[in-house]
Amino acid sequence: MLAPINGEGRTLTEWISIFQLVVVALDPFTNESAWILPTAARILTNYEQADCRIAWLVAGTPDECREFLGPWSREILTLADPDRTAIKGLGLEWLPALVQIGLDGSVIGAAEGWDPYAWKAVTDLLSKQLSWNRPVIPAPGDPGAFPGTPAIG
Numbered sequence: 001m002l003a004p005i006n007g008e009g010r011t012l013t014e015w016i017s018i019f020q021l022v023v024v025a026l027d028p029f030t031n032e033s034a035w036i037l038p039t040a041a042r043i044l045t046n047y048e049q050a051d052c053r054i055a056w057l058v059a060g061t062p063d064e065c066r067e068f069l070g071p072w073s074r075e076i077l078t079l080a081d082p083d084r085t086a087i088k089g090l091g092l093e094w095l096p097a098l099v100q101i102g103l104d105g106s107v108i109g110a111a112e113g114w115d116p117y118a119w120k121a122v123t124d125l126l127s128k129q130l131s132w133n134r135p136v137i138p139a140p141g142d143p144g145a146f147p148g149t150p151a152i153g
Helices: 031-046 062-069 085-089 116-130
Strands: 020-026 052-058 077-080 097-101 107-112
Touching (some): 020 031, 031 052, 031 062, 031 116, 052 062, 062 077, 097 116, 107 116
Parallel strands (some): 020 052, 052 077
Antiparallel strands (some): 020 097
16 A cells, blocks of 8 residues: 555545656665665756656555654655555566656656666656756766665565
């Protein structure tokens, strides 16, 4: 069951009723998701004032989300997905992942694992649609590319 830990009890459908949703899906039990956390936070916060919603989608309980994300769990909408229902529903096979979700719930763009150029392609399209600044990807200090871990563990 998807549970917003800081989203005022709204469902995923309610979050996309007005704005697209841009999520970074993470597995709190893997090093790969930990490696990308600063980069993912930088990318998400680039869009915090844009005409979209940003969120973490974490394959864990609310407590595991808070422990893994630390202060980021309070700064960015965080959705706990302990049974990975939302992750499966989005069709993700590898985490971490960047996903742009349309108003109808469809996946507009997705990049799985940490492939900086795939993430850049998703953000380029998003920025063009929103008439928003593109984040620099890759940026100095970002990790090297890696495939990620299976989304359905």
